[in-house]
Amino acid sequence: MTTDTIGRFERSLAALEVTSEVVPASAASERIGAAVDDPAVGTALPFEGVSLPDAVTAEPTPTELEDAVTGVTPAAFAVAEHGTVAIGSSERGEEPVSLYPDRHVAVVAGSDVVADLGDGFDRLLEGDSRGRGSVVFATGRSATADMGGLVHGVHGPGEGHVVVLEDR
Amino acid sequence: MASDPSRSETAERLRHLLETEGEIVRPRASEDNARREAAYDELANLEALRADARAIKEDAIDRLPELIETVREVVEENGGTVYVADDAADANAYVADVVDAVDADGRSDHDRPSVVKSKSMTTEEIDLNDALEREGVDVYETDLGEWVIQVADESPSHIVGPAMHLSRERIAELLREEFDPDVEFETAADLTAFARDYLGERIREADVGITGANFVVADSGTITLVTNEGNARKCAVTPDTHVAVAGIEKLIPSIEDLEPFVNLIARSATGQPISQYVTMLTPPTESPSLEFDGPDADEPITASDGESDREFHLVLLDNGRTAMREDDQLRETLYCIRCGACSNACVNFQSVGGHGFGGETYSGGIATGWEAGLHGQDAAAEFNDLCTGCTRCVDACPVEIDIPWINTVVRDRINRGKDPGTYDFLVDGLTPDAESGSGVPLDKRFFGNVGTVAKLASATAPLSNWLAGTGPVRALLERTIGIDRRRDLPVFQRQSLVDWFEANGGAEASRRRARVGTALEREAVLYPDVYTNYVDVARGKATVRTLEALGVPVSVPSLPESGRAALSQGMIATADRRASELYGELAADIDAGRDVVVIEPSDLAAFRREYERLLPEASFERLRSNSYEICEYVYGLLENGADVGALSTADGDEPIAYHSHCQQRTLDLEAPTTAVLERCGYTPETTGSECCGMAGSFGYKREYYDVSVDAGEQLAEELEGSERVVASGTSCSDQLETLLERPVPHPIEVLGPDR
Incomplete structure (x- = not known):
C-alpha cells in the first residue's frame, strides 16, 4: 500500500523476469497500449479513468482469444512478497484472457498491492464473496521442468508485464 | 528361506534401476532436495507453519465425516454435484457416466468423446484413464510429465515429477516414435513447444476436463489446484464440464486453513516460495466456457452474460481411506x-x-x-x-x-x-526376542538381535573373526541370512569396553581419575552400545578418557540393547521389551542425577524419538532430557567451564572433514560436534549427502548391497580430497573406511586426550 510495498512488488516481479511500471491513471491506457504485442485481447478494466486502448479487442470471441498474442486483464489485488497478481474468475473472462495468450499484461491499483500472502488471504475473506469466489494467485511465468530442462511459457503465458496505477 | x-x-x-533410472533421478531429486532446504531456510516461522499445517490436517481427518457432509451441501447449493466413491471401480464408473451423458447430450462434436486431464495421483491410483478408454473415451494427460508417461505407457516414478526418470533424449525419442514430427527435437524448449501446441489443441476440443485437487475447502466448496504449467486452469475452465477427483483426505475446513499450505507446498515440493498458479476455484464458476469450434467460436466469450452452462462434479474417493483413518498407525498418512x-x-x-x-x-x-x-x-x-x-x-x-x-x-x-521360517530354531536358540514363532524372517531376527550375536562373537574372538572371514562361512551367511559376501564383516574385540573399564578399576577408579581442574559436579553413565562395546571399543575408551580429563567421572555398566536394531527390522515387540529393560536399568542412575552419554547416534535417536511410542510418557521424558550425544555433552561441559586444554587440540586451522550421522542430523546434533571441533582448533567441513547408505544392517544385505554402495559412493566422492575424515556413526565409518580405504574414526577419538 505504501511506496515501499510497491517497490517490493516491483523487485519481486523483476526477480521473476516480469516487467512492470507505475503510471498515473491518466497515462494508463497509453502505457497499456505500448505494453501489448498485437493481436491483443482484453477484459473490461474497472478503474476510474482507465480503459482498454483501441488496439486491444474487448469481449473477444474464442477465435480471437486463440489468435491473440497478448491478454490484458485487471488484477483484483497483488502480493508484493512474491510478485503475485490475483486474477478473478468472472463472466467477463479474466481467467481465459490471462491464460491463453503468450503475453499477459495485468493492471492493478497501487492501493491494491498488499505486503504478503497473509494480507492476500485477508483480502479474499474481506471481499463480497467471503472466500467463496474463484481466484488465481498467478506468480511469474508459466513453467515446466518436465522436458529435461526449465522452460517458460507452457500452457500459460511465457511473458508478463504489470501496470501499477498510482494512487490518486 | x-x-x-x-x-x-x-x-x-535394483542393480538394473541403479544403472538406468537412478542415474537420471539422482541429480534431479537431490537438486530438488537442496532447493527445498534453501526455501525452508528462508522461512523464519517454518516450524510454526509446519505445526499449523499438521494441526489443521489432524483436525480435518478427525472431523472427516462432518466435512464430507458440509462440502456436499455447499457444492450442491453452488449448483454442482458431489459423489463419494467407495473404491476405484465405483469412482471410474461415475466419471464414465458423466462423460457418457455429455456425449449423449450431443455436446461432443467428435465420434468419441474426449477428456483432458491435469496431473492427479488419485486418478493414477484408480487407473481412471484405462477405465475411460475401455468405455470408448479419448483421454489426454496435459501435464507435460504425465503426458510423457502416458505416451511411454509407464507409471509415474515420482509423486510430483512423474517422468523424473526419463532423460531429455529418451523423451525426444518417445515423441519422435509416437508423432513422427516435422520439427527437430534438440532442446527442452523444442519438446515443450511441441507439447504445448499438441495438447493445446486437445484442450480446445475437449468435452470434459478432469482435475485432481490439492485441497478441497469444505465450507465453500473451493477446489485448490497448485500448478506451474497452467494446464490445470485450462482443463478446469475450458470445457463446460469439470470433474474434480480427490481423496476424501483432501478436505480442509475453511479457506483460512489454506494459507499455511500455500506457504509450504511449493517450498517442500520444488523449493519455490510459491507455485506459478494457486487456483482457488469455486465451481461451477461464472467464467465463460470456451467453444473453439462451431458457431460459438465467433461469438464474444462474454455473450452468456454470466448465465452458466457449466456442470461440476466433485468425486471424493474413499478406496480404503476410512479404514486408514481408523488405524492408529496409518492415520498420519492421510495428512500427506x-x-x-x-x-x-x-x-x-x-x-x-x-x-x-x-x-x-x-x-x-x-x-x-x-x-x-x-x-x-x-x-x-x-x-x-x-x-x-x-x-x-x-x-x-x-x-x-x-x-x-x-x-x-x-x-x-x-x-x-509371514509363516514362521524353517530356520527359526537357529535364532530361537540364540536370541530371546519377542518375535518367536511370529513369522518374522530369519535374517530380520538375526540383525534385530545383533547384540546377542556380537556378545557371542566377542567371547569367541579372534576365532569368530577368523571363521567369519572364510569362504565357506561367507557363503553360508549369504545363503541363510543374506549377508552379502562382498561386505567386510565387523571385527569383534576379545575385550569389550565394559570389561576394559572394569579391568581398569571401574567407577571408583574413574572418580579418582576425574579429579582435575574445576569440579563440574556431574557424573556420567556411558551407554555401551553394541558396536562400541564389542567392535569399536577404541571410541568408547576415547570417550571415557575425554570425560575424565574434563572432570566428569564415568561408569560403564553392562546394559541391554536399545532396540534400535530390532526397530530397523520392524520388530516392534522386541524393541518395546528392550526399551523397558533399558529404562529399568538406567532409572536409578537418572534418579541419582547422572547424565546418560551416548556415542552411537542411532541409539540416542531411539531414546529421543521412538521411545516416545514405547515407554510411558514420564519415563520417555526423563530419559530423553537426561541423555546426550557425546559431542553435545562435551560442548555443554566446555560451555560450563571445563578446560578445552585437556583435549587434543590442533593449531587453529587444521582442516577436517566431518560426516554427521543421518539420525543425528534430524536431532539437530551436527552443530555441537562442529562447534567442539572448532574450539579444539580444527576447521571442520561437513558433508551434503543425506546418509552414508549403510544404515546398520541394510548395507550387509545381499539384495541391497549395491544400493548401499551407490549411496556410499556419493558421500565418498565428497570426501575424497580430505586428508582427515571423521564420522559419528559406526555404520558411516564402516562404509567410508571401505570406500576410502583409510581409517575414519569417531570425532571423539581425534579430540580425546592421548594417554
Whole structure:
C-alpha cells in the first residue's frame, strides 16, 4: 500500500523476469497500449479513468482469444512478497484472457498491492464473496521442468508485464 | 528361506534401476532436495507453519465425516454435484457416466468423446484413464510429465515429477516414435513447444476436463489446484464440464486453513516460495466456457452474460481411506499433501527412483503408508525395506509425518503376516526376542538381535573373526541370512569396553581419575552400545578418557540393547521389551542425577524419538532430557567451564572433514560436534549427502548391497580430497573406511586426550 510495498512488488516481479511500471491513471491506457504485442485481447478494466486502448479487442470471441498474442486483464489485488497478481474468475473472462495468450499484461491499483500472502488471504475473506469466489494467485511465468530442462511459457503465458496505477 | 530366490531377483532388479533410472533421478531429486532446504531456510516461522499445517490436517481427518457432509451441501447449493466413491471401480464408473451423458447430450462434436486431464495421483491410483478408454473415451494427460508417461505407457516414478526418470533424449525419442514430427527435437524448449501446441489443441476440443485437487475447502466448496504449467486452469475452465477427483483426505475446513499450505507446498515440493498458479476455484464458476469450434467460436466469450452452462462434479474417493483413518498407525498418512519431499530427501530413492522405491501408484517413504492402506500390505512389501529409517525425510515433511515410523509399523505387520521360517530354531536358540514363532524372517531376527550375536562373537574372538572371514562361512551367511559376501564383516574385540573399564578399576577408579581442574559436579553413565562395546571399543575408551580429563567421572555398566536394531527390522515387540529393560536399568542412575552419554547416534535417536511410542510418557521424558550425544555433552561441559586444554587440540586451522550421522542430523546434533571441533582448533567441513547408505544392517544385505554402495559412493566422492575424515556413526565409518580405504574414526577419538 505504501511506496515501499510497491517497490517490493516491483523487485519481486523483476526477480521473476516480469516487467512492470507505475503510471498515473491518466497515462494508463497509453502505457497499456505500448505494453501489448498485437493481436491483443482484453477484459473490461474497472478503474476510474482507465480503459482498454483501441488496439486491444474487448469481449473477444474464442477465435480471437486463440489468435491473440497478448491478454490484458485487471488484477483484483497483488502480493508484493512474491510478485503475485490475483486474477478473478468472472463472466467477463479474466481467467481465459490471462491464460491463453503468450503475453499477459495485468493492471492493478497501487492501493491494491498488499505486503504478503497473509494480507492476500485477508483480502479474499474481506471481499463480497467471503472466500467463496474463484481466484488465481498467478506468480511469474508459466513453467515446466518436465522436458529435461526449465522452460517458460507452457500452457500459460511465457511473458508478463504489470501496470501499477498510482494512487490518486 | 534358505535359498530365497526373491533375494537375488530383488538385487538384480535394483542393480538394473541403479544403472538406468537412478542415474537420471539422482541429480534431479537431490537438486530438488537442496532447493527445498534453501526455501525452508528462508522461512523464519517454518516450524510454526509446519505445526499449523499438521494441526489443521489432524483436525480435518478427525472431523472427516462432518466435512464430507458440509462440502456436499455447499457444492450442491453452488449448483454442482458431489459423489463419494467407495473404491476405484465405483469412482471410474461415475466419471464414465458423466462423460457418457455429455456425449449423449450431443455436446461432443467428435465420434468419441474426449477428456483432458491435469496431473492427479488419485486418478493414477484408480487407473481412471484405462477405465475411460475401455468405455470408448479419448483421454489426454496435459501435464507435460504425465503426458510423457502416458505416451511411454509407464507409471509415474515420482509423486510430483512423474517422468523424473526419463532423460531429455529418451523423451525426444518417445515423441519422435509416437508423432513422427516435422520439427527437430534438440532442446527442452523444442519438446515443450511441441507439447504445448499438441495438447493445446486437445484442450480446445475437449468435452470434459478432469482435475485432481490439492485441497478441497469444505465450507465453500473451493477446489485448490497448485500448478506451474497452467494446464490445470485450462482443463478446469475450458470445457463446460469439470470433474474434480480427490481423496476424501483432501478436505480442509475453511479457506483460512489454506494459507499455511500455500506457504509450504511449493517450498517442500520444488523449493519455490510459491507455485506459478494457486487456483482457488469455486465451481461451477461464472467464467465463460470456451467453444473453439462451431458457431460459438465467433461469438464474444462474454455473450452468456454470466448465465452458466457449466456442470461440476466433485468425486471424493474413499478406496480404503476410512479404514486408514481408523488405524492408529496409518492415520498420519492421510495428512500427506503429496509434495514428494520425502522422496527427494531419501538417499535410496535418489539411487533407484520411484520404480524401485515405490508401489503400484505412490513412491518414496510415504508410499509405504499409502500402498499398505489403499492396495494392501503386500503392495508395500516389495519396497518397504528400502526405508532404512535414516529419518532425513522427517525434517522435509511439511506436515510432520513420522514417515520412518510408518515404515517400521508396516514392516512389523508384513513380518507377522509371514509363516514362521524353517530356520527359526537357529535364532530361537540364540536370541530371546519377542518375535518367536511370529513369522518374522530369519535374517530380520538375526540383525534385530545383533547384540546377542556380537556378545557371542566377542567371547569367541579372534576365532569368530577368523571363521567369519572364510569362504565357506561367507557363503553360508549369504545363503541363510543374506549377508552379502562382498561386505567386510565387523571385527569383534576379545575385550569389550565394559570389561576394559572394569579391568581398569571401574567407577571408583574413574572418580579418582576425574579429579582435575574445576569440579563440574556431574557424573556420567556411558551407554555401551553394541558396536562400541564389542567392535569399536577404541571410541568408547576415547570417550571415557575425554570425560575424565574434563572432570566428569564415568561408569560403564553392562546394559541391554536399545532396540534400535530390532526397530530397523520392524520388530516392534522386541524393541518395546528392550526399551523397558533399558529404562529399568538406567532409572536409578537418572534418579541419582547422572547424565546418560551416548556415542552411537542411532541409539540416542531411539531414546529421543521412538521411545516416545514405547515407554510411558514420564519415563520417555526423563530419559530423553537426561541423555546426550557425546559431542553435545562435551560442548555443554566446555560451555560450563571445563578446560578445552585437556583435549587434543590442533593449531587453529587444521582442516577436517566431518560426516554427521543421518539420525543425528534430524536431532539437530551436527552443530555441537562442529562447534567442539572448532574450539579444539580444527576447521571442520561437513558433508551434503543425506546418509552414508549403510544404515546398520541394510548395507550387509545381499539384495541391497549395491544400493548401499551407490549411496556410499556419493558421500565418498565428497570426501575424497580430505586428508582427515571423521564420522559419528559406526555404520558411516564402516562404509567410508571401505570406500576410502583409510581409517575414519569417531570425532571423539581425534579430540580425546592421548594417554
